[in-house]
Amino acid sequence: xxxxxxxxxxxxxxxxxxxxxxxxxxxxxxxxxxxxxxxxxxxxxxxxxxxxxxxxxxxxxxxxxxxxxxxxxxxxxxxxxxxxxxxxxxxxxxxxxxxxxxxxxxxxxxxxxxxxxxxxxxxxxxxxxxxxxxxxxxxxxxxxxxxxxxxxxxxxxxxxxxxxxxxxxxxxxxxxxxxxxxxxxxxxxxxxxxxxxxxxxxxxxxxxxxxxxxxxxxxxxxxxxxxxxxxxxxxxxxxxxxxxxxxxxxxxxxxxxxxxxxxxxxxxxxxxxxxxxxxxxxxxxxxxxxxxxxxxxxxxxxxxxxxxxxxxxxxxxxxxxxxxxxxxxxxxxxxxxxxxxxxxxxxxxxxxxxxxxxxxxxxxxxxxxxxxxxxxxxxxxxxxxxxxxxxxxxxxxxxxxxxxxxxxxxxxxxxxxxxxxxxxxxxxxxxxxxxxxxxxxxxxxxxxxxxxxxxxxxxxxxxxxxxxxxxxxxxxxxxxxxxxxxxxxxxxxxxxxxxxxxxxxxxxxxxxxxxxxxxxxxxxxxxxxxxxxxxxxxxxxxxxxxxxxxxxxxxxxxxxxxxxxxxxxxxxxxxxxxxxxxxxxxxxxxxxxxxxxxxxxxxxxxxxxxxxxxxxxxxxxxxxxxxxxxxxxxxxxxxxxxxxxxxxxxxxxxxxxxxxxxxxxxxxxxxxxxxxxxxxxxxxxxxxxxxxxxxxxxxxxxxxxxxxxxxxxxxxxxxxxxxxxxxxxxxxxxxxxxxxxxxxxxxxxxxxxxxxxxxxxxxxxxxxxxxxxxxxxxxxxxxxxxxxxxxxxxxxxxxxxxxxxxxxxxxxxxxxxxxxxxxxxxxxx
RNA sequence: GGCCCUCUGGCGGAAUGGUAGACGCGCUCGACUCAAAAUCGAGCGGGGCGACCCCCCGUCCCGGUUCGAGUCCGGGGAGGGCCA
Numbered sequence: 004x005x006x007x008x009x010x011x012x013x014x015x016x017x018x019x020x021x022x023x024x025x026x027x028x029x030x031x032x033x034x035x036x037x038x039x040x041x042x043x044x045x046x047x048x049x050x051x052x053x054x055x056x057x058x059x060x061x062x063x064x065x066x067x068x069x070x071x072x073x074x075x076x077x078x079x080x081x082x083x084x085x086x087x088x089x090x091x092x093x094x095x096x097x098x099x100x101x102x103x104x105x106x107x108x109x110x111x112x113x114x115x116x117x118x119x120x121x122x123x124x125x126x127x128x129x130x131x132x133x134x135x136x137x138x139x140x141x142x143x144x145x146x147x148x149x150x151x152x153x154x155x156x157x158x159x160x161x162x163x164x165x166x167x168x169x170x171x172x173x174x175x176x177x178x179x180x181x182x183x184x185x186x187x188x189x190x191x192x193x194x195x196x197x198x199x200x201x202x203x204x205x206x207x208x209x210x211x212x213x214x215x216x217x218x219x220x221x222x223x224x225x226x227x228x229x230x231x232x233x234x235x236x237x238x239x240x241x242x243x244x245x246x247x248x249x250x251x252x253x254x255x256x257x258x259x260x261x262x263x264x265x266x267x268x269x270x271x272x273x274x275x276x277x278x279x280x281x282x283x284x285x286x287x288x289x290x291x292x293x294x295x296x297x298x299x300x301x302x303x304x305x306x307x308x309x310x311x312x313x314x315x316x317x318x319x320x321x322x323x324x325x326x327x328x329x330x331x332x333x334x335x336x337x338x339x340x341x342x343x344x345x346x347x348x349x350x351x352x353x354x355x356x357x358x359x360x361x362x363x364x365x366x367x368x369x370x371x372x373x374x375x376x377x378x379x380x381x382x383x384x385x386x387x388x389x390x391x392x393x394x395x396x397x398x399x400x401x402x403x404x405x406x407x408x409x410x411x412x413x414x415x416x417x418x419x420x421x422x423x424x425x426x427x428x429x430x431x432x433x434x435x436x437x438x439x440x441x442x443x444x445x446x447x448x449x450x451x452x453x454x455x456x457x458x459x460x461x462x463x464x465x466x467x468x469x470x471x472x473x474x475x476x477x478x479x480x481x482x483x484x485x486x487x488x489x490x491x492x493x494x495x496x497x498x499x500x501x502x503x504x505x506x507x508x509x510x511x512x513x514x515x516x517x518x519x520x521x522x523x524x525x526x527x528x529x530x531x532x533x534x535x536x537x538x539x540x541x542x543x544x545x546x547x548x549x550x551x552x553x554x555x556x557x558x559x560x561x562x563x564x565x566x567x568x569x570x571x572x573x574x575x576x577x578x579x580x581x582x583x584x585x586x587x588x589x590x591x592x593x594x595x596x597x598x599x600x601x602x603x604x605x606x607x608x609x610x611x612x613x614x615x616x617x618x619x620x621x622x623x624x625x626x627x628x629x630x631x632x633x634x635x636x637x638x639x640x641x642x643x644x645x646x647x648x649x650x651x652x653x654x655x656x657x658x659x660x661x662x663x664x665x666x667x668x669x670x671x672x673x674x675x676x677x678x679x680x681x682x683x684x685x686x687x688x689x690x691x692x693x694x695x696x697x698x699x700x701x702x703x704x705x706x707x708x709x710x711x712x713x714x715x716x717x718x719x720x721x722x723x724x725x726x727x728x729x730x731x732x733x734x735x736x737x738x739x740x741x742x743x744x745x746x747x748x749x750x751x752x753x754x755x756x757x758x759x760x761x762x763x764x765x766x767x768x769x770x771x772x773x774x775x776x777x778x779x780x781x782x783x784x785x786x787x788x789x790x791x792x793x794x795x796x797x798x799x800x801x802x803x804x805x806x807x808x809x810x811x812x813x814x815x816x817x818x819x820x821x822x823x824x825x826x827x828x829x830x831x832x
Numbered sequence: 833g834g835c836c837c838u839c840u841g842g843c844g845g846a847a848u849g850g851u852a853g854a855c856g857c858g859c860u861c862g863a864c865u866c867a868a869a870a871u872c873g874a875g876c877g878g879g880g881c882g883a884c885c886c887c888c889c890g891u892c893c894c895g896g897u898u899c900g901a902g903u904c905c906g907g908g909g910a911g912g913g914c915c916a
Contacts, residue, residue, distance in 0.1 A: 218836060222914060225835070348833075424915095545914085616856070617844065629857050630844070637856080643871085692846065695855035702855090705872080775851040780900040782851055806886085820899050826850050830899045 004649065004743045008642035010606025014735040018119055026070070026756045027121040029077035029532075038074040039532050040066040041511055041571070043540030043548075044081045047107035048088040051114045053580035053588065053614075053626065054541070056598040060614045061577055061688070062539045063120045067731040068684045070121070071759040077532050078121060079514035081128035082108050085136070086503035090436040094468055100436045101464070104131055114599055118607045119734050121755065126517045130506035135513065136438040137459030138523040139505050142555075143441060144452050145562055151197045154450065157429045161189030187292055193431040194440060194499070198554045202227055202423050205553055214573035216621070219545040226546045228424020233408035234337065235417035237262055237314035239274050240322055246270060246314050249336035249422055253411070254403035255343040257392040258364035260354065261324045262314045263307065263340050266290040267333035274325060276311025283308055283327065290329055305330055305353045316341075317416040318407070319393065328353060336422055344382065345373075351382035364391050365400060428551065430502040435466045435475035437500030445487035445494040454488050460496070474498040507548055508555035511535055511570060526564050535571035539620075542576040549574070575688060578623035580614070585625050596626045608733035609635040615690035615732055637698060638736050641729070644704050645722060645740050652722075652744045654715035665707050666717040670766055673721045676700040677762040680728045690732065697728055719744075723760075730754050775826040776801045778810040794821040801827055 005012070021027060042062035045055050059080075066078035082104075089100040096103075108129065115122065128135055146152040164184025178185055198205075206227045209220050232251035239246060246262055264271055266287040275283045286308045307328030314325050330349055331340055344354035344361040354361050361376030365387040373383055386400035395403050411417030431440070439460040441453035453460055463482040466475045476482055476498035487494040515528035540548075556570040581587055582594025589595065601610045612634045617624040662670050676696050683693025700721060709715045722744060730737035734755060741754040769790055774797055776784040784807045786800040798819060801807050807829075814831035821827050 218913080221836065225915065228915095542913085619845090622845090625844075627844070627857075633857055640871090689846095691844090692855080695846075698855055773851080777850085777900070780850095780898090785851065818899060820850090822850055826900090828850080828899055 004646060006646055008639040008736065010608060010638075010735065013739045014117070014119065014607055017735045017738045018116060020738075020753060021121065021755055022124075024753055024756070026753055027076075027078060027123050028125060029075065029079070029123050032073070032075035035073055035075040037077065037532055038066075038069045038537075039077045039535045040069065041079070041514075041535045041538050043538070043544065044083050044507070044510060045111060046083045046086065046088065047104060047111050048092065049107060051111050051598055053596060053598060055111075056118065056610065057577050057580050057614050057620075057624075058539050058541070059115065059118065059120050060611045061575065061620050061690075062537070063122075064611070064615060064690060064731040065537060065539075065684065065688070067121055067734060067755065068759065070755070071727075071731070071757060073758060077514070078123055079126040079128075079517075080115065080120070080122040080124070081126075081510060081514065081517075082111065082130065083503065083507055083510070084108065084129050084131035085437050085506055087432075087434060087436070090434055090468060093436075099464075100468075101131065114602075117602050118598065118611065121734075126514050128510060128513050128517050130503075130510065131436075133459045133461050134520065136506070138509075138513070139438040139501055140441040140453070140458050140460060141455065141523060142505075142509070142558070143501070144455060144458075146196065146558060147452055149561070151200065151558060153195060153197060154192055155195050155427070155429070156190045157193035157195065157431075158188050159191045159193070160186045161191075162186050185292055193429045196428040196430060196554070198428045198551075199423060199425055201554055201557050202229070202425050204557060205425075205550065208553065208569055211569060212574070216542075216574060216576055219542065219549065219574060219576060222545045223550060226424060226550065230422050230424075232420055232422060233404070233411060233417055234420045235317060235341065235411055237316060237323075237341070239270070239325070240313040240315060242274060242312075244270055244273060246325070246339050247337045248339045248341045249420060250341055251422075252343065252346065252400075252404070253407045253417075254386075254389060254392075254395070254398075254400045255346045255364055256316065256318050256341060256407065257389070257395075258343040258345045258362045259316055259323060259341040260344060260360040260362055261326055261342045263326045263328045263331050263342055263353075264310070265331040265333040265338040266327045266329070268327070268338045270339075271310065271327055274310055274312040279309060279311035283310055286327065305349060305356060307353060307357065309357075317411070317414070324359070326353075326357075345376050345379060346382055346384055348382040348384065351379070362391070364389060366390055368399070428502075428504075428554075430505060431499040432502055433474045434500050435462070435468050437503060438462075438505060439476065439482075440497040440499055440501060442497035443485055443487060443494045444497065445490065445492065447492065448487055448489045450497075451488050451494070457488070462500075474500075476500070504548060504551050508551045509559065511538075511552075512559065512565065523564065526566075529565045533565055534567045534569060537573045537575060538571040539575045539577060541579075542621075545576070575620055577620045578618070581623060581625045583626045583628060588626075594626075601631070605631060605635050606638075606735070608638055608736045612638065612694065612733050616694045617691065619687070619689050619691060637701075638733060641701055641725060642736065642740065644701060644725075645743060648704070648709070648718050648722060651709055651715040651718040652746070654712060654719040656716060656720075658712040658716035659720060661713040662717045663713065666709070666711075666714045669703055669707050669717045669721055671769065672700055672703045673717075673724045674762040674766040677724055677728065677760050678767050681759070681762070684731075693728075694732060697725060700725060727754065727757065727760050772824045774801075774824070776804065776807050777826060777828040778807065779831060780828060783807050783810045790824055793823075794819065794827070797821065797827050801829075 025031065040062055042058045062078065066076050070076045084104045089104050093100040093103055130136060143152055162184055163186070206224065206229055209224055212220055230251050232249055233253040234247055234249050235253060235256065237246040237248060246264065248262065271283065271287065305328065307326045310325045310327060312325040313322045315322055331338065342350040342353065344350040344359065345363045346365055351361065361379060363373045363376050363379065365383065366372055367385060367387045373379065389395050389398050389400070389403050395407060398406065408417065408419040412419065439462055441458060441460045443451045443453060445451050463479045465479065467478050468475050483495050483498060485494055485496050486492060509523070512524045512529060512533070515532055516525040519525055552570055556565060559565045579587065582592060582596065584592065584594050586592050586594060598610060609631060613631045616634060617630065659670070676699070679696035680693040683689050704718065704721050707714065707718060709718045726737045726741040726744065738754045742749050771787055772790045773785050774788050775782055776786060784801070784804045786797065786804060788797050788800055802811065811829060811831060816829050817832050818830040819827065820830065
């Protein structure tokens with residue numbers, strides 16, 4: 004065998020062998036239990052970066068391990084190819100997004116293959132392919148039928164200069180990125196998914212996601228944001244109008260000293276007193292031009308004006324002034340709030356600023372009483388006991404809320420209500436590079452769905468992309484002009500496209516039968532493969548993508564396509580790969596390290612090993628040239644020990660049983676290493692400790708110079724273990740070494756498809772152990788004892804130790820704590 | 833401001849409540865070499881003390897629970913994430 008480790012002379016060869024043998028194809032072990040390992044598919048907007056390298060390396064190590072454990076493993080890959088960045092890039096260099104995307108995908112594929120990722124390439128999908136997005140359209144039609152898709156009036160950013168809708172990303176400080184004209188909010192019709200209809204189910208489902216990171220579950224829970232409260236109607240004095248407010252703190256309503264409407268609230272125009280009209284209108288106009296962040300963001304001053312109107316608190320009959328203010332938004336709740344300055348901080352600040360009264364109605368259950376409102380330093384937002392609240396005085400907040408909303412309902416001026424933070428998902432985009440929405444507008448029949456048989460509605464290859472936000476498809480007559488499916492008269496197609504989050508909401512299912520041209524995927528395959536067992540991706544998708552993904556799964560379940568409650572059982576969120584300086588990799592800092600050049604320099608195995616060894620998957624890591632060098636040296640060291648122990652390759656396994664002394668010790672280490680590496684996969688995913696265990700075994704191999712047959716057999720056993728255990732992490736070098744070792748016997752086999760080794764429990768359990776000896780919890784020595792030794796035996800050994808004896812001298816042993824195989828602690832006084 | 837997370841040698845990181853610092857990087861020393869690199873081997877938390885055994889201190893800080901706390905509980909600090 005080659006004296007030196009030369010990754011470039013072996014890696015491509017094994018990649019080819021794996022591909023020809025088809026070891027990564029799913030479905031080749033029909034009788035075996037399945038495992039579906041999925042990494043978030045990439046958005047190929049440029050070349051592959053280290054972040055991609057990390058996700059796929061983690062997923063691949065896991066998939067390779069599971070395959071060796073005998074599972075039928077599905078490990079697919081594809082490309083999230085539609086979307087804004089590709090369109091923006093196209094704008095810059097004038098190239099068509101399709102062309103650029105195709106090119107990037109070619110690059111990604113080549114890099115992924117050079118990294119040795121074991122994907123089932125036969126299942127590759129590209130979302131820009133009409134054969135993929137036709138099913139987005141199909142889902143759209145099904146959801147339209149079921150009322151899950153609907154048309155609504157949505158808010159959009161309208162550039163007053165370009166006279167068009169622009170994306171959030173294009174709004175900079177309330178101005179258009181391109182022409183710098185002010186951007187205002189404009190209400191335009193848009194398409195939306197009724198995800199809120201699934202809010203409760205999405206919330207309930209979170210409880211079952213035991214193998215999701217707690218923080219992701221929490222973020223989803225907060226995003227769904229269920230809050231239980233009450234709606235209460237405040238009558239407007241001298242009018243038949245009612246102001247409906249939503250509050251989670253109806254228990255504080257006796258402390259309400261004013262009511263605030265959102266400036267956009269429809270009642271504003273109707274209730275404003277003539278004398279206040281000019282001021283109110285000016286304020287409303289100004290708010291329309293201020294974005295939400297500036298109105299409600301951190302440090303934004305609370306601002307408002309009095310409308311001149313008054314409202315009646317239905318609980319007290321008291322009259323309070325009606326204001327409008329910047330911090331109340333029309334789209335949250337009812338667009339109106341009852342203000343209780345003593346018990347809400349925003350209301351408190353506002354009241355102080357405008358000299359509105361502050362009235363305390365909740366006292367803490369324990370501790371000091373709150374001073375009168377005027378003396379209050381800040382709002383007290385805790386629950387407590389009600390006072391000055393009529394018949395409800397003396398109740399605790401929680402009880403009061405229940406009783407008061409019941410009373411409101413009984414008397415007809417309110418009711419208990421649930422409010423959600425989650426909004427419906429508006430998915431219309433005024434963009435070209437997306438899935439066309441399959442709708443035809445007919446003068447006579449309105450918005451008509453494209454019949455299923457006419458799908459896909461294909462994106463026209465030629466379009467003028469201006470980036471102004473005006474839908475580019477509107478300018479393609481051969482696309483727009485069509486006929487009404489109902490009456491056949493001339494009609495126009497919808498020119499908006501779908502949000503790309505649609506593509507990624509169900510791709511995991513398309514992998515199951517990616518070439519099916521009659522349906523999105525085969526439900527029978529879903530029965531076999533779903534749910535995804537492990538889903539690996541970045542935590543930046545904790546909310547949007549993963550929520551849409553869970554939502555879509557529920558829709559597919561309603562459609563009878565899938566049968567599980569949730570799309571994925573386990574979620575692994577991986578950390579960022581930072582530059583060597585600890586900062587985020589960016590051209591700006593000049594600290595970008597790309598996987599491609601690293602593979603050229605060190606080979607794929609070193610890069611993979613570095614990524615996995617640096618830290619557990621969920622932690623951020625810093626790129627380190629020194630560490631990478633170190634990992635390369637480790638692989639070279641592994642190679643050298645194989646070279647140095649070639650004479651052991653043919654050692655007979657029968658001699659293993661006679662191993663003794665150092666050879667037996669090596670065998671124990673080998674088996675313990677098998678256990679530790681297996682644990683690294685089976686418990687928490689801590690590849691770093693698994694690799695560390697392998698390093699220890701390699702170090703131990705260097706310590707034993709084999710002299711006898713049993714020695715050589717033990718060495719061979721260890722070498723086999725090293726190659727096999729290393730293969731999920733550094734598959735090429737492992738494969739090469741394994742073949743060198745097994746020779747002709749392995750000629751038509753591949754390590755990638757060999758079974759994972761098992762350990763012998765009797766070898767793992769040491770027969771003698773080191774037991775720590777403590778006196779009063781402080782380490783005072785250690786003794787060697789049989790693993791099975793009991794307390795008395797260990798105590799005798801410990802007391803025989805001179806150091807220990809000196810600490811026990813002249814003291815009374817009050818208690819002895821004994822932990823078998825670990826320690827003995829003398830408690831003395 | 834709310835919710836959540838993190839904090840361990842020079843660095844990345846290990847440690848079911850049971851010998852803190854596995855493993856790697858880095859550094860120091862030794863072997864090999866004419867020499868260097870590479871390699872192989874040894875050592876490296878701080879201090880008492882220049883080596884020995886030994887002793888003291890040590891996992892952000894303060895307190896608690898426990899025979900025993902990096903780990904559990906309470907309070908504080910610093911950094912980060914998400915939401916407002």
